[in-house]
Amino acid sequence: MDEKDIKHIQLLNRLFQQILKEIDIGVHVVNHEGKTLIYNKKMAEMEEMNFSDVLDKDLLDVFTFHKNEDSTLLKALTKGDKTINAKQTYFNNKGQEITTINNTFPIIEDGVCIGAMEIARDVTKLEKLIRENMNKKGDTRYTFDSIIGSSEQIQELIEASKRATRTSSSVLIIGDTGTGKELFAQSIHNGSSRSSKPFISQNCAALPDSLIEGLIFGTKKGAFTGSIERPGLFEQAEGGTLLLDEINSLNPSLQAKLLRVLQERTVRRIGDTNDRKIDVRIIATINEDPIDAISQGRLRKDLYYRLSVVSLFIPPLRDRKSDIRELVHFFIEKYNHLFGMHVQGIAEDVQNIFEQYDWPGNIRELEHVIEGAMNLIVHEERINYLHLPIQFRNKPQIKSDEPKFIEHFIDLNSQFKPLEQYIEEAERHYLQKVLNHHDHNITQAAKSLGMSRQNLQYRMKKYQINRKIRLK
Structure with a gap:
């Protein structure tokens, strides 16, 4: 193997490690002895474990199952069983109950099983909510x-x-x-x-x-x-x-x-x-x-x-605004489950708007605003200003720099524009403004907007935003 091949393998290994770190599903691989070889960041988060607690450790020394045969990984390893979308409930080394939906496969080489791999999605919180609701008597x-x-x-x-x-x-x-x-x-x-x-x-x-x-x-x-x-x-x-x-x-x-x-x-x-x-x-x-x-x-x-x-x-919510961040997180998690989405949170400028608003409808209004915003999200990871319901953005109680921004597009002495045209022009202006602020660094601009690079580039192409144009 020459130096070029070695560098290529090293590059592939780095890419492999980066992919394991960033993907939003859990990955767990064991060898033929049932010891963990690969354990990614998402799986560690789901199981609330440290890498050192799991890597190179026997599966049954770390996790507890109702019966050993309930482990989908061990089934794949010892019996060659392949499972698709199987629900599994087990306990980590702290005794905490974990519930996942797994796809598990044996790893076969030359007809011999040399290990097993599992791809898992976390449904622990959802299972807990369902169980609590089933156990409740009456309408509570x-x-x-x-x-x-x-x-x-x-x-x-x-x-x-x-x-x-x-x-x-x-x-x-x-x-x-x-x-x-x-x-x-x-x-x-x-x-x-x-x-x-x-x-x-x-x-x-x-x-x-x-x-x-x-x-x-x-x-x-x-x-x-x-x-x-x-x-x-x-x-x-x-x-x-x-x-x-x-x-x-x-x-x-x-x-x-x-x-x-x-x-x-x-x-x-x-x-x-x-x-x-x-x-x-x-x-x-x-x-x-x-x-x-x-x-x-x-x-x-x-x-x-x-x-x-x-x-x-x-x-009222206006008297307990320190709870807004926690409530927002709860409602985002709720509608992530209901809508099958993966929204991570809200942009900091939205948080500021929320904390300045008086919330006459209290927590119920906050929940409806979050639900409405998540209906407008396409590929973004965070709720930003443009996702807020239009009637909420026009509330006079909101104190921010946005009214000046809105006035840029509205001439009260001329005919009003169609709403769709107005929103597109507003979004184009806002994106260009953020790009200018970050000296046209797409990665930084996308991060501050709460969206991916690809999504920002798509919108730049859609609105024909030239990276060399700067707004004063």
Whole structure:
């Protein structure tokens, strides 16, 4: 072998190592003795292991399987079995459960099996979510572990909510629309001794008074035309929890009837003369300041005192902006799974915009913005400014340099352009601006834009951007 051949082999080896490092799937190769020869970065991330813990180690000395024959790698090695899209659950050396979808092949040379290789995709988080949802009884799926946020306000609220799980006292959850009131209500139910019993939720603003009364308290056959014998929500929630959402939407007479049920712990169906004992915990929510609701006649004072044995105030997103980054990551992961995408995060300028915005729709609005942006992504790795929904970009609350950028394309004294043309011109201008900033270094420009070199080059070709042109 001459020097040219050696250099060629060395080059191929470097390329091979780089490919193993960058690909977004796990690769694990063992020799004929079951010792690891190749173990790439993605596989180490999936299994939360260090390379030194795995390389040149026997597979069964590092990982634990329910049965040794459950290892797809060992099946390939000892039996020559080839498996495609096989789900495997096992444990790493820390005892953490890992679930992967594997393609596994024996490595055959001259008719002899000299090793086995596995290509794996991580579904650990997805499996955990599915398992949690399957194990939940009733209509609940949220626990305190589902609450995202590390800010002092949200952590204090979680601790107060956990203390409320120890009793059956009524709880009033106060917070703007979209802050996650039902999430806290379900978490309290699931953390309490009532978790095995029903959790019933009803939005009091969703139905007219004539229907909501029968739904909550139940009806007796013949009480009115067409009425049937039907238990109400209190009876359906026996032993568990009843969540009454937007309690301030009930009219005063229904609020008075509700107060009686809470005080007497009995319920009487419409048209009936008998009271039925109930054992139900009440959690109510309100989307405005209770004092304002009382003063303006939307909430009875005596009902407020009865419900607010435990009062929980959920802060709006504008008051806990330090949680935005964590929430964004959670929603991106959620829609990556739903859409089969691999978005890595958001660009720093988008993060700045998010932190300057007041979020009148709170967490629900943030989730919708992320979902909308991911619908606009083609090949990019990160959400950037141009992926934000157009109505969000035009919000006057956003304080950034972009309004000046927008004015560049809008002449209020002339006819407006078609939206598609405007967006293309805006994107072309923005790409050229970023290229200028990086002295036309495509790699650096692509990185700051959160997209691949190939994607940036494609857009440059699409918009006929000349690398020599510079915008002032």
